[in-house]
Amino acid sequence: xxxxxxxxxxxxxxxxxxxxxxxxxxxxxxxxxxxxxxxxxxxxxxxxxxxxxxxxxxxxxxxxxxxxxxxxxxxxxxxxxxxxxxxxxxxxxxxxxxxxxxxxxxxxxxxxxxxxxxxxxxxxxxxxxxxxxxxxxxxxxxxxxxxxxxxxxxxxxxxxxxxxxxxxxxxxxxxxxxxxxxxxxxxxxxxxxxxxxxxxxxxxxxxxxxxxxxxxxxxxxxxxxxxxxxxxxxxxxxxxxxxxxxxxxxxxxxxxxxxxxxxxxxxxxxxxxxxxxxxxxxxxxxxxxxxxxxxxxxxxxxxxxxxxxxxxxxxxxxxxxxxxxxxxxxxxxxxxxxxxxxxxxxxxxxxxxxxxxxxxxxxxxxxxxxxxxxxxxxxxxxxxxxxxxxxxxxxxxxxxxx
Amino acid sequence: xxxxxxxxxxxxxxxxxxxxxxxxxxxxxxxxxxxxxxxxxxxxxxxxxxxxxxxxxxxxxxx
Numbered sequence: 343x344x345x346x347x348x349x350x351x352x353x354x355x356x357x358x359x360x361x362x363x364x365x366x367x368x369x370x371x372x373x374x375x376x377x378x379x380x381x382x383x384x385x386x387x388x389x390x391x392x393x394x395x396x397x398x399x400x401x402x403x404x405x406x407x408x409x410x411x412x413x414x415x416x417x418x419x420x421x422x423x424x425x426x427x428x429x430x431x432x433x434x435x436x437x438x439x440x441x442x443x444x445x446x447x448x449x450x451x452x453x454x455x456x457x458x459x460x461x462x463x464x465x466x467x468x469x470x471x472x473x474x475x476x477x478x479x480x481x482x483x484x485x486x487x488x489x490x491x492x493x494x495x496x497x498x499x500x501x502x503x504x505x506x507x508x509x510x511x512x513x514x515x516x517x518x519x520x521x522x523x524x525x526x527x528x529x530x531x532x533x534x535x536x537x538x539x540x541x542x543x544x545x546x547x548x549x550x551x552x553x554x555x556x557x558x559x560x561x562x563x564x565x566x567x568x569x570x571x572x573x574x575x576x577x578x579x580x581x582x583x584x585x586x587x588x589x590x591x592x593x594x595x596x597x598x599x600x601x602x603x604x605x606x607x608x609x610x611x612x613x614x615x616x617x618x619x620x621x622x623x624x625x626x627x628x629x630x631x632x633x634x635x636x637x638x639x640x641x642x643x644x645x646x647x648x649x650x651x652x653x654x655x656x657x658x659x660x661x662x663x664x665x666x667x668x669x670x671x672x673x674x675x676x677x678x679x680x681x682x683x684x685x686x687x688x689x690x691x692x693x694x695x696x697x698x699x700x701x702x703x704x705x706x707x708x709x710x711x712x713x714x715x716x717x718x719x720x721x722x723x724x725x726x727x728x729x730x731x732x733x734x735x736x737x738x739x740x741x742x743x744x
Numbered sequence: 745x746x747x748x749x750x751x752x753x754x755x756x757x758x759x760x761x762x763x764x765x766x767x768x769x770x771x772x773x774x775x776x777x778x779x780x781x782x783x784x785x786x787x788x789x790x791x792x793x794x795x796x797x798x799x800x801x802x803x804x805x806x807x
Contacts, residue, residue: 454765474763523762530767538766546761553758560756 345372346704350528352437353378353428354412355419355452357385359484359510360544361441361469362408363517368437368524369411370697370706376431376722377409377713381416381744384715385409401687402712407694408517409712410683415723416716416744419450423742428452430727432460436531437524441469443479454539464537465527469520474541484512487544492559492567493552500569516547578625578632579604582662585645589662592652596622603655607648608639669693683708719743749774779807 350373354365362377362385369375379385387405391398398404415431418424432438438457440447447453447468454466468474471482480486485506488494497505519542531537549556558566575581579594579601594600598621605614613619613635618628625632640648645661652659661667674680681696697706723729723743737743745759760769786792786806800806 519761523764526762526767527764536766538764540765541763542761546763550758550761557758560758 343707344704345707346701347371347373350374350437351435352376352439352524353431353435355438355440355442356469357441358387359404359408359513360516360520361439362387362405363514364467364469364520364524364542365412365439366408366410367517367521367698370708371699371701372704372706373437375412376435376718377412377414378419378428378431379414379416379715381418381716381741384414384416388715401685401692403692403694406685406687406712410694410708411710412713413718413722414713414716415719417719418742419452421740421742423737423740425451427723427727427737427742429457429460430729432457432464434726435461435464436528437465437467439467439469439520439524444468444470445479458537458539462536463531465524465531466537466539467520467524467527468539468541469516470541470543472545473543482544484510484544487512487548490545491548491552492556493548496555496567496569498569499571502569504569511551512544512548515551516542516544519547519550573633574630575633576626576629578629578636581633581636583636583640585640585648586642587644590640590645590648591660591662593658593660596625598622600657601625603657604652607651607655607657608636609651610635610639613639678705681708683711685711716744745771747771747774782806 347368350368352365352368352373352375354362354375354377356362356365356377365373365375365377377385383389385405387409388402390404391402415427417427419428438452440452444453457464457466471480471487472478488506488511489504494504494506497507523540523542527538527540555566572582577596579592579596582589582591592604594604601619602614605611616635619625619632649659649661663671668674669680677700678696679698680693682691683694684690685692692711694708694711696708699706720734720743723734723737724731729737734743746754746756749755755774757771757774759771762769783797783801783806786797786800787794792800797806
C-alpha cells in the first residue's frame, strides 16, 4: 500500500523524546527515517532503564515506540570520517532533524549553513528547549519547561502545590509542532525547490498547549492566572464531581433549562425548587452551596447510573477514566489509537500507541518497533550511500562506524 | 504580539509556536466577522455575478 510520505527521507539525529517522536509521526506515514546514533550506547533513550527515573515495564517501551518504523545507523560524528558519511547522507536526504544543542551541532560541522551548502533542498529542523532566539540555553526537560509556562501555577486547589500535567505533554506536543513545521517546510520546498531552517521548542509548544488560559490572561482576565477551586466555580454545571465509585466531569451550560434537566437526572426535586438556585446569577453567586449540594447527591450512586441518567436528559458528561480503563476502550482500538506490534525484546505482541490521524487512502502503520543500535549501518552505506566494501572497512578501521 | 482590531483596538495575542527561516508565519488579522468575506469569495473566487450574490443574500442563503 502506498504511504503519504513515500519518497521523503529523514535523517533523524535526535535523542530522548521530543525529537524522536517528531520523526516517528513522519515514519508512521511512510517517510524513510534513518536514525543516526553514537556508536557507544546510541540514543540515551535506549538506556532509560539504567537511570531508574521512569517506569518502563518489561520491555523498553520508552525507546521502542517513539523510534518505531525507523532504521538505525551508528556513526561517530566527532570524527571527520563520520562527518563525511553524514554529508553523503545529507545529499540523499529531504529532512535533517536534531534536538542536539546548536553548539553541539556546530562542533560537529553540522550547522544549517554547512548542510545547506551540501543540499539546498534540505529542510533543516531543530528542537530547542526554549526557542531559537533570546539566548536561553539551559537544560530543558518537560518539567523545567512546563514550570515556566504558567500552566502548572494555575492548576490545583488554591493553596495546594501546583500540578504537573504529568504526561510528557510538552515533549509530545513539541514533537507534533516539529512534525508540523517539517511538513510546512516540505510543502514550501516543493513549490520553490529551496529548503529552510525551522525550529520548534518545548517552550513554544507548551505555551500553545496552555493557549486558552494564556490568551484569556492576555485579553485582560487576570483571574485566569490563579488556581481555582472546584468547590467554587463560575458555572457549577461545568465541573468535576465525585460519585460512589469514580469522578465524573459534567459539561452543561448554566441555563435554567439545563439545570432543570440536571435535577431530573439526579431525581433532586428539592434542588429544582431551592430558591437560591432559580436563576443563572443565583447559581453563580451560590456556587459553593450548589457544588456542595451536587456533591452529596452524586456521591450516593456509582458513576454508571449517573452518566446514563444525564445522557437521557441530553447532558454531556464523562467518567474520569484511569489508564487501565482507557487501555480497554473499544472506541480507541476501533480508531487505531491503540494497536499491536511485535516486540523482539520480549518476543511477543505488545500493545502500543497507534496512529493519531486517520487517512482514508494512505493510512499510517506500525510495521516495526525501534531498531537495534546501528542495525542498518552497513546495508545503508552500501545500498543508499554507494560505498564500496573496502571503503566501509576503512571507516571501521578509523572508528567512524562500529 | 499586539494587533489592532477594528472593534476592540489594540489586543494582545499568542504568536507562533514554530520558527521558519524563509516562510515565517504572520498575523494579518484576528478572526473575521461572521460572513465578512461571503460576497468577496463568491465574486472573486467562485465567479458569481453581483446580481446572483444579491439574490442569494435576499434569499437568506448567504449573509
